[in-house]
Amino acid sequence: MIFERSLQRELAYTAGAVFMVLLTIMLTTMMIRIVGFAAQGQIDPKDVVVLIGLTVIGYLAVMLIVTLFVSILFVLTRWYRDSEMVVWLASGVSQTQLIKPIAMFSALIIVLIMFFAFVGWPWSNAQSKLIKARFQQRDEVSLLAPGQFRESPTTNRVFFIEKMSPDQANVENVFVTSTEGGKVNVIVSKTGHTETRDGDRFIVLENGRRYDGEPGQPNFRIIEFERYGVKIMNHQVVNQATTTSISTPALLRHPTKENLAEFAWRAGLPLIAINLMLLAIPLSYQNPRRSRTINLVMAVLIYLTYSNLLNVVQSWIEQSKMSFALGLVGLHIVVALIVAFNFWMRVRNRPLFRLSTFTRSKGA
Known part of the structure; x- marks a missing residue:
């Protein structure tokens, strides 16, 4: 359909722009941090560029999650703000019909998130540790x-x-x-x-x-x-593997509490991407006569809360406060139910967030 092609085209342009902004911020932050390590003599200045690249590879999964969530939210919010969504809804397009084109657009990004979460993250951490250990093993x-x-x-x-x-x-x-x-x-x-x-x-x-x-x-x-x-004495450094640098198959071959917690964290990244992809559809609803920032503010709070809860679940699995099976899917099932409730609210044409409610309570 025309609206599907139009939606996917705008999503692609917006996702590219958002990803470039996030990549620039990440490169700038990592450059300042790693150059500081080089100035302190903790790493070889010749390895600064390599370590920056490895760090970016390690965090690409997180960057792609944010890119996907923000790009969908930006495009749909703009459609509501410019009354373009009203035209599509009047033409018989429902909220649930947006899932198919958005899912088709998100499929490749979710596959990349899975690759970088299960392969890129441990590989980049292992290579970074190897480079740092090699530098520390130099002679006097x-x-x-x-x-x-x-x-x-x-x-x-x-x-x-x-x-x-x-x-x-x-x-x-x-x-x-x-x-x-x-x-x-x-x-x-x-x-x-x-x-x-x-x-x-x-x-x-x-x-x-x-x-x-x-x-x-x-x-x-x-x-x-x-x-x-x-x-001249050599500095012998024992390069001990950590859970973040262990390959995903090795985590499952040695199912310790730490390894299972790390696997739950990695598996949670693509699940976060899927839930946030769906949540962005009802969350993007906006009344043109109201504030244009409430959806973006809620998006930031939702992502930070979701990612921090995933870290908490990982910690609980390590401390045996939560079973591995529950920690693997429990949080994401709860979020999926919240997403379904939000879709139900939009089908009934009820806004998810009422600023007037907060205004009246504050005035009272």
């Missing part, structure tokens, strides 16, 4: 930066290097201090370089001095040397 020399004091993550050493070659093979004006058994060791050297012996890496200092002693005591020992080797 890789952590050094010219002109900065850096503390070793594996030993109680503090390094300072004034100059370093681009390949990190040669250094100049080195200062190293460490504490062992209450004694302080300080090593200063003019030059140095890295060597590998028997599989171990060393930084070999040349033409320097070593000061050994206990703070507050006069018995410091001073040793001058031509060559002095300092073993």
Whole structure:
């Protein structure tokens, strides 16, 4: 029908615009956050773009849910506001007849939500953890930066290097201090370089001095040397898998409370999309003579409430306060009943939200 093609065309344009806005906001937020981590030395600056991309992939399911809900609400609300919906309703189109074209438009988006919820989310989290763990497993020399004091993550050493070659093979004006058994060791050297012996890496200092002693005591020992080797320690980090980075089949193969709670959360995302897709139809009704923002405000509150309740259900499953079966479908069945009630209200031509009710109660 003409109205179906018109509706799907407007939904496609609006969904594209809404998704681009959400993507821009997400990219800006993630860039600020991840660049901050890079400035603090928690991640490699070279991996910033990759981590931003992985984070966006992980949250694409949520972004698509919001895109679907908001785009349907925007288009239908505009049709009511411009009296275009009145024409279609007068032509014999009912509220329930809107479900078919909207469902056809939403089918691909819901499939993408399922893919990114079950596949994209754990894969992006696993790759992000791998990149961060690989950066943390660098040796002590890789952590050094010219002109900065850096503390070793594996030993109680503090390094300072004034100059370093681009390949990190040669250094100049080195200062190293460490504490062992209450004694302080300080090593200063003019030059140095890295060597590998028997599989171990060393930084070999040349033409320097070593000061050994206990703070507050006069018995410091001073040793001058031509060559002095300092073993470079590796930072071994155990990359433990978390529930967010475990693949969906693995969650079901190992049905612990945490894994089942994570599966319930992932399965809940496409169910949220379906319920919100249907809820947007009766929620979009608007009287042109009344406020134009009430539907959008209610849409934001509904989405935030729904998503937060899903997180609460996930937490209850982890804490054994709710069974897995009930947590998997219970919340979504309740929302589906609310959606059915709203359709029933619209069939009876009753508004879902009456501003006059709130106005009278406030005046009273």
